[in-house]
Structure formats: structure tokens, C-alpha cells
Amino acid sequence: MVAGAVSQAFSSRSARRGWIGFALFLPSLLLMLGFLFYPFALNVYTSFFSKHLIRPRNKFVGFDNYVYLFDRKYFWLVIENEIIWTVFSVFFQVVLGLAVALLLNQKLRGINIARAFVILPWVTPVVITVLMWKWILNELYGIINHILMGLGLIDSAISFWSSPAMAMGTLIAINVWWGFPFMTIIFLAGLKSIDPHLYEAAKVDGASPWQQFIFVTLPGLKHFIAVAVLVRTIWIFTFFDLIWIATKGGPSYHTTLLPHLTYLQAFQSYHLGRAAAISVILILCLVLYLIVFFRVYRHEEQA
Amino acid sequence: MTSAIRRFSTTTLAAVLVLGLLVTAGAPTAGAAERVVQFWTLMTQPERIEGMQRVIDHFQQTNPDIKVELTSVGWAEAHTKFMAAVAGGNPPDIAVESYGWPITYSEMGILQPVDDVIEAIGEENILPQDLKLNHYGGHYWGVPLYGTPSVLYYRKDIFDEKGLTPPRTWDELIETAKAVHDPDNDLYGFLVTGGAQELTNVMVWDFLSNNGATIFNENRPATEDDVTFNSPESIETFEYLKKLHEFSPPGSEMWGSSEYSQMFHTGRVAMVYDMMFGHARILTTAPEMKDKIGVAELPTGPSLGDRQGSFLYNTVGLMVFKDAQEPEAAKEFLKFLMKNDDVYVEWLLAYPFAMWPVTYSSQDKFFAAPELEEFPEHVKLGLDALPKGSVTAMYHGATPYWGEMEARATLAHVMQRILIDEWSVEDAVAEGEENIKEIVSEYAQ
Structure with a gap:
């Protein structure tokens, strides 16, 4: 009898605690539903x-909006631009x-000063x-062309934005310059976590x-x-501003990414349906990437 | 007791202050305007903004119950800003527009007609091409504000040195470009661009329209079958531009106004097509160059035949949004600006040569202005050119499609296909025609 009363008291207390937990969780849930799931569902719709x-x-x-997009060469x-841009940017970063x-x-x-400086980009x-x-690389008054011509390495100024390959290459280089300090900080933290005794043992x-x-180093940094x-990869795949400011996706769509195409369809052609379809494709690409990534990662872990 | 009194006094004083602030904030101040007109201008030059503010000040003196609030939003992404404002249910009352936009917007149902404003100014008082470009579906959708003709700019100093005269035909143009072209000494004959910028639109239409090419025929409303872009005249024009590009600086395929200014003003490019707006820019940013730069009528192409040569006439106007808060007050302001020649001409001359009058009644006053005296050849050219002006995609009258063609950089893409992707001219023009037809078909849905 006593045991039953204790059990009842325990279960009612547990239920109460459960309700309190749910009440505390509810605001976050509502915010998530309102600001994440609803826009996502509306976008798919x-x-x-x-x-x-x-x-x-x-x-x-x-599926007409999707068919329309798949029918377009651009x-x-x-999609090809996305792959080139993301793979090369991430790799070199x-x-x-x-x-x-x-x-x-x-x-x-002076290494501490160097660490502070490296974060500047x-x-x-x-x-x-x-x-x-854009100023540094300008073919008319850019310092790079000026130096290269001054050294006699080139006869005429290099046009960094006019050819498709050159424009994409230039953008990737800028992105690498801008983004590599993020990697450096993460890897530096990883290097600090490797036990120095391992190096001594290796020596x-x-x-x-x-x-x-x-x-020693690479296995120690694997997770980082x-x-x-x-x-x-997720950030770079969904990049907008860097390319838009530099080339607006040109020449002839050769530096356009999916976010730019979404913007062009939504705010220059006003086709919200098509813009939403591009966003869905973008999300599907990232989901596919995450599946592959975690499969590979799990496989590596098990190995 | 004392502290209680002090606390009570402090609380009372604070309450009175807060109440006073609330009451005065909500109350209309003496002489305050009852109707507020939101006016979005896309112009960014201080001269033009200050000039328009003076017009507003004049207007408010005679209309104290109306307040016009001027906001400069800039040309960049203007379409997007308008669409966002309309979608958000908060468009301005009046906004500056470029050619073709009012017709595009009228098709979307976001403008209200301005027939009454045009009637007040007098149809017979407005240049015919400006009327034609704002008339669609039985209504006027834009009030013409000013026009700017495009011309051939050439470096007088280089021409004088080489004993050249401005070319009048395409053959002469290419010969002149060849005679000047000296890349070893960083001097180029002509600037051919393909950047997704207005400069490319100006250049392409200037060449197309001077070779008898059009983008739509005269049928209105135009359908997909009325697209005439893929024609022998167009192909001939783009072939010519490809040839002319040989005399253009390397990398110019993606250039816009800033690079053009840099190259032309420093004497590294001898000729360029641009709107006469360029002269205004020279006068304000590089006045020392003013005597070194000449203007001439655009050379004509071999297929023009008996048709009159044309040029891009950049007509800019004002539109009133359908969901405007104060449409009547907005229209009062438009009538004041366009009917009051003194005020109108004063504003046009705030930035000389950039803005040419669209009303006949203001022309005498405008062309006699001391600001223009120094450049008689510009004035003569402008006067001769004004009646010949046409705009891209609307040679035979207004269509609603140019706004979207411009937004999608349709003509620039044709140039980029030819100059960068090295497509054949035939393929590039065919793709351009398909893109235009797609825009037309989407409107029909």
C-alpha cells in the first residue's frame, strides 16, 4: 500500500515535471515552427x-516550375558553377x-601578433x-596589372572578369583569401588539443x-x-553577396549560383513559384551533401 | 513626511512631463501639412536632388496644405525596391521612372493613369515621342519629365592630331576607328561593351536603330509573333559590332560606365556612343576636358535605307502608384512642375545637358539659357536629334516588355554570347529572340 502511494506520488511528480519541461520547451517550439518550419513548408508549397x-x-x-528550370541550359x-565554386573554395581554404x-x-x-593579423581578412x-x-585587379588602374607589366611578365593588362574561367577563378581566389582565417582558427584550436607526448613518441x-x-597531426585534426x-561547404554553397557585388553572376551566367538565380527569378522576373523551386533544389542539394558527408564520416569513424 | 512630499512631487512632475510629451507629440503643429506626398527619386547627383528640392519648396509655398517628402533611392535595383514596396502595401505616391517602366507596371496593375495630368499640361505641348512612349491601352501611365539623346562622342584632340572628321556611316566609323587604333601606345578606336549595364543597352539600340532593325513590329498589343529581333538587319548589326570590337580595349566586354569614363576621359579610347548625359558628367567631374570632347550624330548603317536614323532617347518620367496615399496631391505637384516653365527649366538646368525639355513651351527659355551658350554644337545636335528619338523595344510605340528585358539584361546577354562565349552571331541573336518571346509569352499567361 505504502509502495503504491509512493509510486503514485512519484508518477504524478514525474508527470508534472514532464509538463513543466514541455511548457518551458513550448516557446522554442513555437518559434521554430513559426520561423523555420512554416517558411520552409510555404516555400515548398x-x-x-x-x-x-x-x-x-x-x-x-x-512540377512545371521544376521542369521549366531543368529545360534551361543556364x-x-x-549547377556546374556551384560545384566548381564550392569544391575549389573549400579545398583551398x-x-x-x-x-x-x-x-x-x-x-x-611575435607569433601572437601574427595570429591577430591573420584574422583580418x-x-x-x-x-x-x-x-x-576589384580595385586591385582592375585592368585599367589595378596594382596587380601594374606590377606584372612593370616586371615585364605580361605585355597587356589581364582582364580578370571578362572570360568565364578567369572570372570564376578570380572569385574563388578572393573567397579563399577572405575565408581561410576561419579554417586557421579552427585548426589552431585542434592543434592545441593534440597531446605533445604523441609527437615525442613519434620522434x-x-x-x-x-x-x-x-x-599524428592529421588524425588529431580529423574531427576539426x-x-x-x-x-x-554549406556557407559557400549558399553564398550571395561576394559574387553579386563582383560580377552579378556574369559573364553570361558563368558565375551565377543558385541563390543568385533565386533572386533573379523572384525580384527581377517576379516569378515567386520558380524562385521557390530553385530554393527547394538548393535545399535538396544540401540534404544530399549532408547524407553523403555523414555516411563517409561514419564509415571513417568505424574504420 | 518631507521625503513623502518629495516623492509625490517628483512622481507628479514626471507624470505631467510624460503626459505633456504624449499630448504634444500627437497634436498637429501650427501650419503643418495635412497631406504628405512621398516622392521617390532615383537621381543621386546632389545637383539634381537639390534642384528638385527647390521645386518642392516653390510648390509648398503655393500649396501649404501639401508636404512633398523627397527620398533618393538610386537607380540600382530600383525595380526591386518598387516591387518590394508595392508587395508590402506601402509604395510611394510618385516615383521617377525610366522609359518602358510605366507600361510594364501598368500591365501589372500597380499604377494609376495620369491622363488628367497630361491633359492639364496639354497633349499638344508635349513632344510626340514622349507621349507615344507613355501611352498604352488607352491611357497615359507616365508623365514625361525630361529626355536625353544619345550621340557619338569623340576625342577632338585625337581627331585634330590625326586630321580626322566625325564619321557619318558605319563604313566611315570603322575606317576612323582603324585610323586611330594604336594598342601599342594604349590608344583604342572605339568602345564596344557587353556588360549588363545601361551603357550596353544604349550602344546596342543605337546601332540597331540606325540599321533598320527593330525588336517588335507595329502590331499592338504585340504578341510572340510580333517579335522581329532575329532579322537580317539585327544579324548584320551584331556582325558589325563584333568587327568593331577589334578596335576596343581588351576586357571591355564586361565594362560599364566607370571604365568607359576612365578610358574616354583619359584619351585612351577615341570614340564611344553615350547619352548626352555624359557631357553633364564631364562638366561636373572633369571640366578641364570639356574642349577636348566633341559630339556628332550617330553614323548610319548599310540597311537603314530610306528610314530615318534614330538613337536611344532616354526619356525619364514620373508615375503615380495605384495604392498611393495622396494621389490627388501628387498629381497637383506634377502639374505644378510641368506647367510652370520657369520652375521646370530651372530644374533642368540644375544639371546642364543631362536633361532636355519635353514640353514645347519650355524650349525657348531652355535653349536660350546662358548655361548652354558655351556649347552651341551640343545644343544644335540636341535640337536636331530630339524629334528622331526612339527607345529600345518601342520603335513602333509602347510595349510592356522592355522593363523585363532590361532587368534580364537581354541585349547584354546577346553581346556576351558573341564576345565572350564566342557563339556565332546567328545563334546569339536567335537565343535573344527566344528570350524576348519567353517574356512576351509570360505576360500573356
Whole structure:
């Protein structure tokens, strides 16, 4: 009897605690529903309609918006741009970020000042970064062309924005310059977490610096690299401002990404339905990436 | 007791102050305007903004019950700003527009007609092309404010040095470009651009319209079948531009106004097509250049035939939004500006050569202005050119499609296909025509 009363009291207390927990969680849930799930659901819903920003047109068209996009040559060019832009930007940011992190991890005089300076590109607003580089690379009055011509390395000024490959390459270079300090900071934190005894043990075993890097540093940084790549890929894939300020997606869509295409459809052609369809495609691409990423990551973990 | 009294006094005083503030904030002040007109201008030059503010000051003196609030929103992304304001249910009452926009917006149903304003100014008092470009579906949708003709700019100093005269035909233009072109010494004959900017639109239409090419035929309302962009005249024009591009600086395929100014003003490009607005820019930013730059009528192409040569006539006007809060007060302001020649001409001359009058009644006063005396050849050219003006996609009258063609940079894409992607001219023009037809078909849905 006593045991039953205790159990009842316990369960009612547990239920009360459960309700209190739910009440505390409710505001966050409502905010999530209002600001995340509702816009997302509305976006998916809109992508099946021929909806115009201004005109009172809102007809269900099924998958027509998607078919329209898949029929456009420029859409596939944009997908290609996304892959080139993201893969090269992330790759070079990781490589440069890691190299600088290794350098800054040395015990040298003035290293703290160097660590502070290396963060500068990252804290510079993107608008200023792009305008600065546009000036530096300008074919008429840019310092890069001036120096190269002064050294006799080129006969005429390089036009960094006129050819498709050059424009994309230039944008990736700017993005790498701007974004690598983020990687450096993460990797530096990772390097600090590696047990110094491992290096000492490796040295005792006769490991060269390269072997120490491969067998001690990289495994120690694995999780940090994974997080950095995951986060940066999502950010870079959805980039808008850097490219828009520099080239507006030109020449001829050769530097246009999915976010730009969304903007063009929504605010220059006013086709909200098509813009929503592009957003859905963008989300699906990222979901696919996350699935692949975590599969690979889990596989690596198990290995 | 004392502290209680002090607390009571402090609380009472605070309450009185707060109440006073609330009451005075809500009450109309003496002489305050009852009707407020929101006016979005896209102009950014201080001269033009200050000039328009003077017009507003004049207006408010005679209309103390109306207050006009001027906001400069800039040309960049103006369409987007208008759409966002309309979608948000808070558009301005009046806004500056460029050619074609009022017709596009009228099709969207976001403007109200301004027939009464045009009637008050007098149809017979407005230049015919300005009327034609704002008339669609039986109504006027924009009030013409000013026009700017485009011309051939050339470097007088370079021409004098080489003994050249301004070309009158395309053959002469290419010969002149060839005679000047000296890339080893950083001197180029002509500037051909493909950047998604207004400069490209101006240049392409100037060449198309001087070779008998059009984008739509005369049928109104125009349908997909009325798109005439993919024509022998167009192909000939783009072939010519491709050839002329050989005399253009490297990298110019993506240039816009800033690079053009840099190259032309420093004497590294000898010729360029631009609106006469360019002269206003020279006078304000590089006045030392004014005697080194000449203007001439645009050369004509081989397929123009008996048709009159044309040029891009950049007509700018004012539109009244359908959901305007004070449409009547807004229209009162428009009538005041356009009917009062003294006020109107004073504003046009706030930035000389950028803005040319669209009313006949203001022309005498405008062309006799001392600000223009120093440049008689510009004035003569402007006067001769004004009746020949036409605008892109609307040679045969207004269509609603130019706004979207401009937003999608349709003509610039054709240039980029040819100059950057190295497509054949035929393929690039065919794609351009398909893009235009797509815009037309979307309007029909």
C-alpha cells in the first residue's frame, strides 16, 4: 500500500515535471515552427504554383516550375558553377588554413601578433573585400596589372572578369583569401588539443616531420577538419553577396549560383513559384551533401 | 513626511512631463501639412536632388496644405525596391521612372493613369515621342519629365592630331576607328561593351536603330509573333559590332560606365556612343576636358535605307502608384512642375545637358539659357536629334516588355554570347529572340 502511494506520488511528480519541461520547451517550439518550419513548408508549397510577385496569379502547376528550370541550359551551368565554386573554395581554404595554422602553432617570437593579423581578412566585411579586390585587379588602374607589366611578365593588362574561367577563378581566389582565417582558427584550436607526448613518441620512433604530420597531426585534426568542411561547404554553397557585388553572376551566367538565380527569378522576373523551386533544389542539394558527408564520416569513424 | 512630499512631487512632475510629451507629440503643429506626398527619386547627383528640392519648396509655398517628402533611392535595383514596396502595401505616391517602366507596371496593375495630368499640361505641348512612349491601352501611365539623346562622342584632340572628321556611316566609323587604333601606345578606336549595364543597352539600340532593325513590329498589343529581333538587319548589326570590337580595349566586354569614363576621359579610347548625359558628367567631374570632347550624330548603317536614323532617347518620367496615399496631391505637384516653365527649366538646368525639355513651351527659355551658350554644337545636335528619338523595344510605340528585358539584361546577354562565349552571331541573336518571346509569352499567361 505504502509502495503504491509512493509510486503514485512519484508518477504524478514525474508527470508534472514532464509538463513543466514541455511548457518551458513550448516557446522554442513555437518559434521554430513559426520561423523555420512554416517558411520552409510555404516555400515548398509555393514551388508548385505559378505565383507572381505583383500580379494576382496563383495557379497550381504541379512540377512545371521544376521542369521549366531543368529545360534551361543556364540552370545546368549554374549547377556546374556551384560545384566548381564550392569544391575549389573549400579545398583551398582547408589547405591554406591548415598551412597557416601549422605555421602559427610554432613557438616563434611575435607569433601572437601574427595570429591577430591573420584574422583580418575574415573580419573585413565582404563588401569591402570585394571592392578592394576589384580595385586591385582592375585592368585599367589595378596594382596587380601594374606590377606584372612593370616586371615585364605580361605585355597587356589581364582582364580578370571578362572570360568565364578567369572570372570564376578570380572569385574563388578572393573567397579563399577572405575565408581561410576561419579554417586557421579552427585548426589552431585542434592543434592545441593534440597531446605533445604523441609527437615525442613519434620522434623516438624515428618519424620524420612529414610522417609526424601524416600519422599524428592529421588524425588529431580529423574531427576539426570534418566540422570545418561541413560548415564551410554549406556557407559557400549558399553564398550571395561576394559574387553579386563582383560580377552579378556574369559573364553570361558563368558565375551565377543558385541563390543568385533565386533572386533573379523572384525580384527581377517576379516569378515567386520558380524562385521557390530553385530554393527547394538548393535545399535538396544540401540534404544530399549532408547524407553523403555523414555516411563517409561514419564509415571513417568505424574504420 | 518631507521625503513623502518629495516623492509625490517628483512622481507628479514626471507624470505631467510624460503626459505633456504624449499630448504634444500627437497634436498637429501650427501650419503643418495635412497631406504628405512621398516622392521617390532615383537621381543621386546632389545637383539634381537639390534642384528638385527647390521645386518642392516653390510648390509648398503655393500649396501649404501639401508636404512633398523627397527620398533618393538610386537607380540600382530600383525595380526591386518598387516591387518590394508595392508587395508590402506601402509604395510611394510618385516615383521617377525610366522609359518602358510605366507600361510594364501598368500591365501589372500597380499604377494609376495620369491622363488628367497630361491633359492639364496639354497633349499638344508635349513632344510626340514622349507621349507615344507613355501611352498604352488607352491611357497615359507616365508623365514625361525630361529626355536625353544619345550621340557619338569623340576625342577632338585625337581627331585634330590625326586630321580626322566625325564619321557619318558605319563604313566611315570603322575606317576612323582603324585610323586611330594604336594598342601599342594604349590608344583604342572605339568602345564596344557587353556588360549588363545601361551603357550596353544604349550602344546596342543605337546601332540597331540606325540599321533598320527593330525588336517588335507595329502590331499592338504585340504578341510572340510580333517579335522581329532575329532579322537580317539585327544579324548584320551584331556582325558589325563584333568587327568593331577589334578596335576596343581588351576586357571591355564586361565594362560599364566607370571604365568607359576612365578610358574616354583619359584619351585612351577615341570614340564611344553615350547619352548626352555624359557631357553633364564631364562638366561636373572633369571640366578641364570639356574642349577636348566633341559630339556628332550617330553614323548610319548599310540597311537603314530610306528610314530615318534614330538613337536611344532616354526619356525619364514620373508615375503615380495605384495604392498611393495622396494621389490627388501628387498629381497637383506634377502639374505644378510641368506647367510652370520657369520652375521646370530651372530644374533642368540644375544639371546642364543631362536633361532636355519635353514640353514645347519650355524650349525657348531652355535653349536660350546662358548655361548652354558655351556649347552651341551640343545644343544644335540636341535640337536636331530630339524629334528622331526612339527607345529600345518601342520603335513602333509602347510595349510592356522592355522593363523585363532590361532587368534580364537581354541585349547584354546577346553581346556576351558573341564576345565572350564566342557563339556565332546567328545563334546569339536567335537565343535573344527566344528570350524576348519567353517574356512576351509570360505576360500573356
